[in-house]
Amino acid sequence: MSYCVNCGVKLAESEKSCPLCHCPVVNPMDSECSPEKLEHPYPKRRDTIKNIIDRKFIISVMSIIYLLPIVICIAVDTLLRGRMTWSVISTVSVVLCWVIVFLPYLLDKELAMFYTSIDLIVLVGLFFSIAWYVGNYRWVWGIAIPTAILAYVIINVTVYGVSRGFLHNLYTGAFVLGATGIFCVILEVLIWNYIRRFLDPARNFEYWSAYVFISCIIIAGLLCYIERKKTLKRGLEKRFHI
Amino acid sequence: MIGDLKNGTVIEIDDINKTENKIKKWYRLDNAAKIYPATATSVWAAVFRVSVTFKDEIDMEKLQIALERTAKRAPAIAARVRKGFFWYYMEPLDKKPVLQPDVQNPCMKMSADENEGFNFRVRVYGKRVALEVYHALADGTGAFIFLKTLAAEYLKQKGINIPEYNGILNCDDQPEPEEMEDGHNKFSQFRINEKRTDKRAYYLKGTKEPFDEVHITTGILPCDQVKKRAREKKLTITEYLAGIYCYVLYKIQEDENPRRKRPVIISLPVNLRPYYNSKTMRNFAYFINAGINPNYGDFTQDEIFEEIHYFFKHSLNEKYLNAKISKNVSAERNPILRIVPRSIKDVAMNFTYKFVGDSRNTSTLSNLGLADIPGEMNDHIDRFDFMLGRSRFTNVNCAVVGFQNKLVINFTRGIKEPYVERAFFRELVKRGIPVEIESNQEVE
Ligand SMILES: [Zn+2]
Numbered sequence: 295m296s297y298c299v300n301c302g303v304k305l306a307e308s309e310k311s312c313p314l315c316h317c318p319v320v321n322p323m324d325s326e327c328s329p330e331k332l333e334h335p336y337p338k339r340r341d342t343i344k345n346i347i348d349r350k351f352i353i354s355v356m357s358i359i360y361l362l363p364i365v366i367c368i369a370v371d372t373l374l375r376g377r378m379t380w381s382v383i384s385t386v387s388v389v390l391c392w393v394i395v396f397l398p399y400l401l402d403k404e405l406a407m408f409y410t411s412i413d414l415i416v417l418v419g420l421f422f423s424i425a426w427y428v429g430n431y432r433w434v435w436g437i438a439i440p441t442a443i444l445a446y447v448i449i450n451v452t453v454y455g456v457s458r459g460f461l462h463n464l465y466t467g468a469f470v471l472g473a474t475g476i477f478c479v480i481l482e483v484l485i486w487n488y489i490r491r492f493l494d495p496a497r498n499f500e501y502w503s504a505y506v507f508i509s510c511i512i513i514a515g516l517l518c519y520i521e522r523k524k525t526l527k528r529g530l531e532k533r534f535h536i
Numbered sequence: 537m538i539g540d541l542k543n544g545t546v547i548e549i550d551d552i553n554k555t556e557n558k559i560k561k562w563y564r565l566d567n568a569a570k571i572y573p574a575t576a577t578s579v580w581a582a583v584f585r586v587s588v589t590f591k592d593e594i595d596m597e598k599l600q601i602a603l604e605r606t607a608k609r610a611p612a613i614a615a616r617v618r619k620g621f622f623w624y625y626m627e628p629l630d631k632k633p634v635l636q637p638d639v640q641n642p643c644m645k646m647s648a649d650e651n652e653g654f655n656f657r658v659r660v661y662g663k664r665v666a667l668e669v670y671h672a673l674a675d676g677t678g679a680f681i682f683l684k685t686l687a688a689e690y691l692k693q694k695g696i697n698i699p700e701y702n703g704i705l706n707c708d709d710q711p712e713p714e715e716m717e718d719g720h721n722k723f724s725q726f727r728i729n730e731k732r733t734d735k736r737a738y739y740l741k742g743t744k745e746p747f748d749e750v751h752i753t754t755g756i757l758p759c760d761q762v763k764k765r766a767r768e769k770k771l772t773i774t775e776y777l778a779g780i781y782c783y784v785l786y787k788i789q790e791d792e793n794p795r796r797k798r799p800v801i802i803s804l805p806v807n808l809r810p811y812y813n814s815k816t817m818r819n820f821a822y823f824i825n826a827g828i829n830p831n832y833g834d835f836t837q838d839e840i841f842e843e844i845h846y847f848f849k850h851s852l853n854e855k856y857l858n859a860k861i862s863k864n865v866s867a868e869r870n871p872i873l874r875i876v877p878r879s880i881k882d883v884a885m886n887f888t889y890k891f892v893g894d895s896r897n898t899s900t901l902s903n904l905g906l907a908d909i910p911g912e913m914n915d916h917i918d919r920f921d922f923m924l925g926r927s928r929f930t931n932v933n934c935a936v937v938g939f940q941n942k943l944v945i946n947f948t949r950g951i952k953e954p955y956v957e958r959a960f961f962r963e964l965v966k967r968g969i970p971v972e973i974e975s976n977q978e979v980e
Contacts, residue, residue, distance in 0.1 A: 298973075301958060301961065301962050301965065301973075302962065302965040302966075303755070303961055303962075303965055303971040303972065303973045304970060304971065304972040304973065305972070305973050305974075306972060306973065306974035308974060308979070309973065309974060309975060309977070310979055311977075312973070313753050313954060313957075313973055313974075313975035313977050314753065314954050314957060314958035314961060314962070314973060315954075315958055316954075333662055334979060335754070335974045335975070335976065336638065336639070336640045336642075336661070336752070336976040337637065337638050337639065337640060337661055338640060338978070339637060339638070339639050339640060340639055340640050340641050340748070341639040341641050341642075341644040341748065342748065343579050343644055343645055343647070343747070343748055
């Protein structure tokens, strides 16, 4: 029988450390009593709970619901036209929705890079199915794919930065804003390049993205500055707290 | 039909008029129990546990016989909760429950295929028999009647004569319909709507454990000394413990020194059976949310004792309780609400539970009181335990039961840090009450 020197409580013989403060029990008189023989108030056996079944059930029910529009579209399309035409687009769109919504839920793990990669692949597939239907592939290579890849890179760099601790608090916001600014500039270049090559060779660069870029950079700079100056941050919190 | 039940055959009729005085095939879930299946998740459900520790080693065969007989006698607990289209319902099961070995993490959610489908289980470890019950079936008092009956029946199987049945059921009798009644529904006569004005309470922070982990810390106190201390302050044991607990939680918040102090509220379930002379074994408790608001100023321990004492006095009179119960029942009687499908009700109840239910109290302290058993059983029983399962919202909860001179306090914790029970038991030690501690912490 021992007492915890910290808490002043008497400890049951099975306790090797105080459950209240984790202070180890040292009792030189207790040496003849081996710990294996002591009756512990609880056994080692643990209750396990099955969680997987539920998740799989929900996924399968929802997948069936997702399959319905695909089946209906393909049936209607092939009945009317004799082969698959626009139903390819609707099929790929539904698959894209499923991949975005249910894949992370199904795997239940934090794999941002993996999920976004799959999303990107299916998205590119959607671009090609639309291009195939309208018979024009130029916009896919010229605008759609570069834009999607750019968004993919920005999202993954942000997630990586946050998970590794490079980005935190206001810096995260500043980074996302800066990336948005750059995204807009590249988008305008891509669109302008596409219009000049295929539609209107005399088209001028309009610089609309410059306004977005400059305002994003200014706000991002401000956020970084506020984050660095702790006293300023506190002052702002004081005056603008909600 | 009751004869049928005894012989183990299936009951057939379900005409409400005919079966009014008999055990029915299914029951509406108690008014107070409706929240439990609605808020259950795939890995969590409200489960609690009462256990008895005998003085001698357990004879498993005799205990199994006793369990089967007790399950027959108490169909309120020997049942399962099922989904209907509009409401959940409860159906007594005419099967044989099976004893299970005990575990290190008690009160985990029961799976549908476990223990023949029953929503309770009986677990044996050493000299201890533990009954874990899904809260939708019964409250602490109801489950405790089952456990005491099981203990008595087991001792009878071992040849011990128990002539009187105070506080327990006789397994040779038939189940009585009064044991199955929905107390809230039966005793609500008034239609007063009282608005809930409670604010969000102080929340005990900590590192959340995975859902299948639970920490149990048990403190064993000498009953007479606690009673003496409580008498000195003219308090009951519940008021005394609640007062100390509230003070300890209040001090924890003071030490944290948050920018915005929240009221420290303890949820105290009160057994309503004595007030309405009810024999029900199902849910019939009323939750008193007692506590203090630190924004009103600094509180001393004696001020908190007084606050809780008068709050109890104020809340526990029949008229006040009538009004509260009526409020609880009125929603259930609303014809429009009744025809809303169950799944939508679940979402609404989950929402309510999250934002007005459990967030309105800091912790629960549930006191079953002193175990009331026939004197012949005293010599064979060492102690009783009462334990709450992990709560979905509050991180630390506490349950108390007394037997002879052992007052057993079980803390259930879903976070790593034991700072709440440490502060509580140290406070008791400081007041000169000796405390013995045991736990379910693992030994290397
Ligand atoms: Zn200690």
